[in-house]
Amino acid sequence: EDQVTQSPEALRLQEGESSSLNCSYTVSGLRGLFWYRQDPGKGPEFLFTLYSAGEEKEKERLKATLTKKESFLHITAPKPEDSATYLCAVRRRDFGNEKLTFGTGTRLTIIP
């Protein structure tokens, strides 16, 4: 069974304090790993898609990386507006059916 585990569950950082969020997965035939950001009371907002080990993508203070077993979301010099829940999801093909499995997220709080 597909498993997506995100750690830590919650993370509090001082403004400017860099850190990384982890998403480990067990799935055969990965067809994409996605990162989303979710603010309270809103739906998830797309950040990145990674397809193969070694791939990296950046957007402002965020950088996502992918290995064969996990993905990291690195946040550099975060600001209070980066506070949100960060979700990762993996997609694979299952007997002709596309299957997208989400982790339960990391709740990130940036303290001014």
Added chain:
Amino acid sequence: KAGVTQTPRYLIKTRGQQVTLSCSPISGHRSVSWYQQTPGQGLQFLFEYFSETQRNKGNFPGRFSGRQFSNSRSEMNVSTLELGDSALYLCASSQTQGTSNEKLFFGSGTQLSVL
């Protein structure tokens, strides 16, 4: 360009009732998928519709059903509500279906409370 619109925003029902939720995708998007989000289970995939046909289905009982109209708008129905159905129901749209989906655009969801 308007985003994904879900109505109603909040809903309170009692056990045994049924409920219908609505989703209007971004203009030009033909794929609509539905997710249930709870604190303990996170986001779980319900089903995906493309061109008025269900293309993918998650592991939810038959009480959960959906449909898509010719204008790509979608509805989700839950019959015989149970307490455990209390959740945030999210709709997401995309231009294409399945493996072609680079990303999903989510609405703000319908918060359903079952009493």
